[in-house]
Amino acid sequence: NAGVTQTPKFQVLKTGQSMTLQCAQDMNHEYMSWYRQDPGMGLRLIHYSVGAGITDQGEVPNGYNVSRSTTEDFPLRLLSAAPSQTSVYFCASSPGGLPDTQYFGPGTRLTVL
Amino acid sequence: GENVEQHPSTLSVQEGDSAVIKCTYSDSASNYFPWYKQELGKGPQLIIDIRSNVGEKKDQRIAVTLNKTAKHFSLHITETQPEDSAVYFCAAIRTGTASKLTFGTGTRLQVTL
Numbered sequence: 001n002a003g004v005t006q007t008p009k010f011q012v013l014k015t016g017q018s019m020t021l022q023c024a025q026d027m028n029h030e031y032m033s034w035y036r037q038d039p040g041m042g043l044r045l046i047h048y049s050v051g052a053g054i055t056d057q058g059e060v061p062n063g064y065n066v067s068r069s070t071t072e073d074f075p076l077r078l079l080s081a082a083p084s085q086t087s088v089y090f091c092a093s094s095p096g097g098l099p100d101t102q103y104f105g106p107g108t109r110l111t112v113l
Numbered sequence: 114g115e116n117v118e119q120h121p122s123t124l125s126v127q128e129g130d131s132a133v134i135k136c137t138y139s140d141s142a143s144n145y146f147p148w149y150k151q152e153l154g155k156g157p158q159l160i161i162d163i164r165s166n167v168g169e170k171k172d173q174r175i176a177v178t179l180n181k182t183a184k185h186f187s188l189h190i191t192e193t194q195p196e197d198s199a200v201y202f203c204a205a206i207r208t209g210t211a212s213k214l215t216f217g218t219g220t221r222l223q224v225t226l
């Protein structure tokens with residue numbers, strides 16, 4: 001199993017550009033989530049999904065969209081990038097549709113100029 | 114909602130010494146407490162967890178203790194080694210009902226030679 005994979009590893013955007021961060025897992029996990037990690041602020045939940053076709057907002061959803069058309073994939077879309085979205089983004093998945101035991105991907109470091 | 118506080122934010126110990134990281138939580142109904150280790154440039158990885166029906170759990174050099182009355186739990190690392198240097202996150206959740214895992218803000222542990 002590859003576990004949780006994320007692409008790209010690094011990305012630089014200009015203010016106003018849009019892009020999609022990709023996340024995939026091959027463990028047949030129902031629960032998937034996106035976090036951002038900023039210095040001194042730990043991990044903050046952006047959006048999550050308890051199964052295909054179901055998504056919901058986390059703590060900091062503004063400026064981000066998600067969709068879950070398959071169990072495996074959970075892309076995160078930045079609609080119009082802002083410097084405040086400069087961060088490291090982690091995708092995670094968990095079995096059974098519950099967020100208890102999460103497996104994290106390697107992260108995407110995003111810089112918005 | 115749940116609130117998790119983690120202390121200290123940084124911790125430096127000499128190789129071979131013990132390290133202790135403490136977390137407190139606010140929701141008395143929380144019943145699952147995982148600990149994650151994040152090495153530089155990587156995603157967090159689950160290293161140990163504890164459920165509310167036990168007071169202590171050990172796995173080789175690491176152990177976690179839980180005090181439900183005081184609503185705090187701790188990570189203990191004995192005989193520290195340089196490879197233990199990382200950021201450690203605690204988390205808490207009420208399984209089966211909560212939709213998200215609440216993380217502490219992290220502790221940067223440095224093990225010096």
